[in-house]
Amino acid sequence: MKLLVLGGTHHVGRAIAETALERGDEVTTLNRGLSRPPAPGVRALLADRTDPEAVTAALGDGEWDAVIDTWAWAPRVVAHSARLLAGRAGHYGYVSSRGVHRWPWPAGADESAPLVDGDPASDDSADYAAAKRGGELVVTEVYGERALLARAGMILGPYEDVGRIPWWLRRLEKGGRVLAPGPAEAALQYIDVRDLAAWMLRCAEGGVGGAYTATGRPRAVTVGQLLTTALEVTGFEAELVWAPADLLRQEGLSLGAELGLRLPDGSTPSGMHDANVDAAFAAGLTTRPLRDTLADTWAWLQAEGDPVPRPDAPSPDTWLDPAAEQRLLRRL
Template identity: 50%
Template sequence: MRLLVLGGTEFVGRAVVAAGLERGWQVTVFHRGRHAPPPGVGVLHGDRTAENGLRALAGPGPAPWDAVVDTWSGAPSVVRDSARLLVGRTARYAYISSGSVYAYPAAPGRGEDRPVVDASPDDGPEVGYERAKRGGELAALDAFGDRALLVRAGLILGPWENVGRLPWWLGRAARGGEMLAPGPRDLGLQYIDVRDLAAWTLDALEAGRGGPYGLVSPPGHTTVEELLETLVRVTGSGAELRWADPDFLTGAGVEPWTQLPVWAPPGGDLYDTLHLSDVTKALEAGLRCRPFADTAAATWEWLCSLGGEAPQRPDRPRLGLTPEREAELLARLKGVPG
């Protein structure tokens, strides 16, 4: 297979490139040159937001790629222009979308049939993330029809993460000492390891799949307790988990998902939307999800190779509690029974 990855130097794109290379595919990345591409790939340069920025993708001759993977999360009009240009140069187009395209809140246990947000492939950079991703889907569909694969990823974790969720938790665990642990312990979590996302996407392209697929693990693939205990074990810090009831945390003004990444209190719209999706369609199409211990170990190994400091996307806020805020919460927690 001849694969073109639009991006390919960070997080999801890099995982897709790595998966393609592992299969012996001929992989080309198209990017702005801000980050070094993985070794072993062909390289094309261009800025998708600039006039004539797609010039390197155009050219005479037969279609040079069997499939394209696009991870863009900005203006849908950028996906529109790229897809229109590539419609005659590739057989299939995979757009890495997001579960955020579903209208909020989402009823628990629903799959790809959930209502989606209103958007347009002509939208510019002023729209929010959920409309940007839905507009990107529409752009891919307009150009490729049933040859467009829409990968609606849930929470993505794993090596190369530049959003700051699992890296923050790993960094916190590595510091040791008393560590705030959001309960309940058995709270089930859904996520997708970026390497499993990449492998499934390439499998789906090979199989000629199209249309939307929600891509995240089954509900309860791991729990908060397993996640945190695994991070303590992987980092070897000996951190002591101090469990806090959800009511204590929300009453203290802790922001789920942002100040405590991955976590949301059970029974609310946020938790139902993030961690109770039906993924039957993806599982029937071959999705396999590795154990969390594998995800944690690989991410920690990668972080250590960088000296412990993960890259951070400039368009995303830094996540997690500050040490001072955590210390304040731990002090308040000492007076709470249980």
């Protein structure tokens, strides 16, 4: 395909660009060009997406078989790109989020769960859920059945700039006794960024549209398996000390919030790790083993160092202050 990636250098966008190149697609990216150089073989266009005139000039009269948009903030930016490319792109894939569903999420929810309100014309980036929903609305309005809304769950794997697995790998690297958010058998639901990228590209190629909950199978992995496997693939010598959720709550620690096991106030959320993903798997989604995700994430961190965190990502100290960890480890 001739593919346009709106983004292309961070996390999901980088995985999409690199996966497309591996497939043999002709890849164009559009971003500010301020962070990392484009992947070899990419045609890089430069523009600040918040500047409509700059985007219009950079894209010129180009035409593409498919567009994949990774924008995560004000929906008016998605609205401009979607309308600008109407008639010049055969498919529009939008990296959305399960966050577009109204809270609290029902257990076992699928794509039909209630949605938040969104405004495609909004310039508000503060309300993530409303921003993503606004983007969904305009992409669907412009492209109809040619629009793919990939409502991703927790996205892990190489290039992660939210700080979940990179933070855990760095903590395990230090060794010793490591506080872990219990219970160890708590289920996790996630998707490797490269699996999300490959699936979106296959959907673009096959003309698959619609809204999909794009994450792994529910109850396929536990937090205990995640952290134990991380120790196995890295060879770190650390002892996991499991702290009950009630004890973490009593201590005012939000450890586990980074993996969606609990909310910042310490309560346990519903529907976070048991989404119904039958539709996405029926549409060709496949997932790789947890071991591969963790080993490749560690290899990336060793090769490139820690990523610059996303501006909207919480500080790691939000999850676990080192002094608080040692205090609780002594109690345990």
